Amino acid sequence: MNLRGVAAIYRFEMARWRRTLWQSLVAPVITTALYFLVFGSAIGSRMSDMAGIDYGSFIVPGLILLSVLTQSISNASFGIYFPKFTGTIYEILSAPLSPFETVSAYVGAAATKSVILALVTLLTATLFVDVEVQHPALMLLFLVLIALGFCLLGFFIGLLANNFEQLQFVPLLVVTPLTFLGGVFYSVSALAEPWRTVTLVNPIIYLVSGYRWTFYGVADVPLGASILGMMLTILVPLAAITWIFRTGYKLKN
Amino acid sequence: MNVLEIENLRKVYAGGFEALKGIDLTIRKGEIFALLGPNGAGKTSLISIVCGIVTKSGGTVRVHGHDIESDYRAAREHVGLVPQELTTDAFETVWDTVRFTRGLFGKPGDDAYLEDLLKRLTLWDKRKSRMMELSGGMKRRVMIAKALSHEPDILFLDEPTAGVDVELRRDMWELVRSLRSGGTTIILTTHYIDEAEEMADRVGVIRKGEIVALGEKDELMRRMGRKTLKIFLETPLNAIPPSLSDWDVHLDDDGSTLCYDFDGHAEESGIPRLMRRLDESDIAWKDLTTRQSSLEDIFVTLVNEEKQA
Ligand SMILES: Nc1ncnc2c1ncn2[C@@H]1O[C@H](COP(=O)(O)OP(=O)(O)OP(=O)(O)O)[C@@H](O)[C@H]1O
Ligand SMILES: [Mg+2]
Numbered sequence: 001m002n003l004r005g006v007a008a009i010y011r012f013e014m015a016r017w018r019r020t021l022w023q024s025l026v027a028p029v030i031t032t033a034l035y036f037l038v039f040g041s042a043i044g045s046r047m048s049d050m051a052g053i054d055y056g057s058f059i060v061p062g063l064i065l066l067s068v069l070t071q072s073i074s075n076a077s078f079g080i081y082f083p084k085f086t087g088t089i090y091e092i093l094s095a096p097l098s099p100f101e102t103v104s105a106y107v108g109a110a111a112t113k114s115v116i117l118a119l120v121t122l123l124t125a126t127l128f129v130d131v132e133v134q135h136p137a138l139m140l141l142f143l144v145l146i147a148l149g150f151c152l153l154g155f156f157i158g159l160l161a162n163n164f165e166q167l168q169f170v171p172l173l174v175v176t177p178l179t180f181l182g183g184v185f186y187s188v189s190a191l192a193e194p195w196r197t198v199t200l201v202n203p204i205i206y207l208v209s210g211y212r213w214t215f216y217g218v219a220d221v222p223l224g225a226s227i228l229g230m231m232l233t234i235l236v237p238l239a240a241i242t243w244i245f246r247t248g249y250k251l252k253n
Numbered sequence: 254m255n256v257l258e259i260e261n262l263r264k265v266y267a268g269g270f271e272a273l274k275g276i277d278l279t280i281r282k283g284e285i286f287a288l289l290g291p292n293g294a295g296k297t298s299l300i301s302i303v304c305g306i307v308t309k310s311g312g313t314v315r316v317h318g319h320d321i322e323s324d325y326r327a328a329r330e331h332v333g334l335v336p337q338e339l340t341t342d343a344f345e346t347v348w349d350t351v352r353f354t355r356g357l358f359g360k361p362g363d364d365a366y367l368e369d370l371l372k373r374l375t376l377w378d379k380r381k382s383r384m385m386e387l388s389g390g391m392k393r394r395v396m397i398a399k400a401l402s403h404e405p406d407i408l409f410l411d412e413p414t415a416g417v418d419v420e421l422r423r424d425m426w427e428l429v430r431s432l433r434s435g436g437t438t439i440i441l442t443t444h445y446i447d448e449a450e451e452m453a454d455r456v457g458v459i460r461k462g463e464i465v466a467l468g469e470k471d472e473l474m475r476r477m478g479r480k481t482l483k484i485f486l487e488t489p490l491n492a493i494p495p496s497l498s499d500w501d502v503h504l505d506d507d508g509s510t511l512c513y514d515f516d517g518h519a520e521e522s523g524i525p526r527l528m529r530r531l532d533e534s535d536i537a538w539k540d541l542t543t544r545q546s547s548l549e550d551i552f553v554t555l556v557n558e559e560k561q562a
Contacts, residue, residue, distance in 0.1 A: 002326070008356030019344065087340030091399070094304040094334055095357040096326040248308040 005097045006105040013079055013109035024075070025117055028067045032121045035063050036128040039185070051187040051218045056129035061212040062184030064121050068114045068143070069150050069179055069204070073171040076110035076154030081161050084251075093252065099245035107151045114147035115140075132215060139214035142230065146207050149233030150175075156237045159244055159251060175204075183208045188220040203229055255279045256331070256407055256438050257303065262312035264298050264462075272298040274462040275312070280407075280440060285433055287453035287470075288442045289552065295462040296442040297337055300409050304334045316407065330358060333405035335396045337412045337442075343385040347376055347395055350384065351402045358403035367402060374398050374428070390421045397428070408432065410441040414448060426452055446552060450474075458552060466551070473551065480517035481544050482524060483510055487537035496534045500527050511538075517545060 017024050040056030047055040083089040092102060125131055133139050153170075161167045182204030188196055199205055200221070210226025213219040219226070244251060257280035264273040272295045280286050288296050301307040303314055305325060314321045316328040342350060351367055371377045374394045379387065387395065393413070400408060410429070414422045429439055429452060443449055449456050449470070456473055458466040466473060489508035500523060502513045515522050531538065 002359040004359045004361065005357045008353050011356075012353055015349075016344075086342070087336075087338055088342055090304075090306050090334070090336050090340065091354060091357060093306045094329060094332070096329040096359060097357065098326075252306060252308045 009105035072150035077158035333400035
């Protein structure tokens with residue numbers, strides 16, 4: 001193991017994040033705070049409870065995930081795309097690092113940022129609405145798993161992307177809509193058929209439901225399905241990345 | 254001892270273009286090897302494969318006996334690379350970026366070594382500057398510092414003096430020599446024949462993915478290096494006088510220059526006899542020069558031979 005090499009990339013990525021703390025942490029937290037303000041405090045007070053939980057509180061886990069999912073993809077995809085774009089990737093490729101080590105360093109750094117972002121967002125939420133965390137350890141575990149999964153997905157996108165538009169495409173046009181439709185703002189049981197069933201095709205439902213369960217103990221889908229969803233979120237992009245490194249596709253011609 | 258062994262190395266790029274067509278090359282410990290060739294010959298492709306940046310399509314490459322694929326960690330630890338393009342992280346400081354590379358290669362921090370390295374490259378005063386604040390020449394020196402940060406014993410310099418002014422070029426040559434005397438093996442690519450001629454112990458000429466000449470620089474020059482004696486005449490001649498038919502001479506510049514091609518390394522050049530014969534034939538001259546054919550001539554000859562073939 002080249003742990004020093006992994007640490008070098010990890011530190012480099014975290015330093016880059018600190019340099020742009022405004023856009024990488026402060027901005028997303030402010031955006032989410034605005035949701036709490038509008039949907040939680042302002043509109044929420046006129047909404048009926050959702051699954052027996054005060055509406056403002058109900059949306060907190062989903063909104064945290066919304067920003068974790070998009071930021072994980074942005075951070076991780078940018079982290080690997082940028083050296084490809086500037087050409088400094090040559091150094092990473094020529095270093096005695098295994099693909100696993102390289103991925104661990106980039107994805108580890110991106111996931112760290114996402115987890116910090118989530119916790120800061122959670123703290124911010126408590127300023128606006130009442131939040132309860134029934135299973136704190138599982139809340140953290142699920143958060144880490146989901147962040148890892150989407151950072152892996154982001155890394156995969158960054159490896160494939162040929163330009164900045166392609167980097168933006170998935171988080172903006174796929175993940176954000178799916179998250180909005182993924183039970184962030186409502187409980188699946190509040191939907192009428194056929195939408196209640198159709199919604200279950202959306203993989204993000206499973207993540208949001210499981211994560212919300214760690215807060216309030218209520219879920220739209222069985223907990224097992226959520227855990228399976230988290231595993232797949234990690235395994236699918238991991239397999240894709242492994243394939244890219246095996247073949248050198250797009251990276252080493 | 255060989256530090257690098259390349260056998261039948263082939264590269265076909267994704268589009269189907271064959272950039273390397275079975276390269277065989279061995280590099281000896283402690284030498285300066287110049288890889289010479291026109292644009293698109295495959296120099297960067299070759300280096301990129303050895304350094305792990307591009308995957309090979311066939312053949313084997315061993316660094317200190319370690320296969321670059323099955324034993325890549327051991328192989329890569331020995332190698333430092335200064336790429337052709339200046340690619341740096343604009344916001345990083347010189348000191349951070351050099352330390353970063355050392356870390357990437359798994360070496361424990363050694364600030365004393367890095368300080369000494371930056372001083373040798375006259376970058377110490379700039380250690381706190383960010384990359385974007387440096388001139389092109391300084392950036393290139395930072396790239397060299399990065400390549401040497403993990404104390405490799407083989408250094409690849411891909412066109413180290415492209416776009417560099419004369420003074421910096423001299424500095425670069427000086428630096429390369431001092432690295433070599435410290436035991437580093439150096440492989441450099443260049444378009445500049447004089448650079449290879451000035452620096453290299455051995456030269457390889459690559460063209461369209463094939464090595465077309467390879468040898469000791471001196472040996473290569475001796476093998477192909479003919480000399481030419483030019484005699485500038487007082488009065489132009491219309492034709493070669495019969496009295497000079499023993500020599501391989503021809504006229505140039507409308508008959509005002511008499512040229513004699515000879516083997517610079519032969520026992521007998523034939524020059525003293527030629528000069529006596531000129532005197533005897535009453536052919537007056539005002540000046541003369543001799544010129545050794547350079548690698549450039551050799552190169553042009555090789556490339557032309559290829560074209561005709
Ligand atoms: N990624 C790539 N995909 C397809 N073809 C490539 C790629 N990289 C290089 N080539 C082609 O391979 C050939 C050799 O390129 P290479 O960069 O190795 O040449 P070079 O000798 O370094 O040239 P130069 O002196 O211009 O740097 C060229 O024809 C080039 O167009
Ligand atoms: Mg090149």
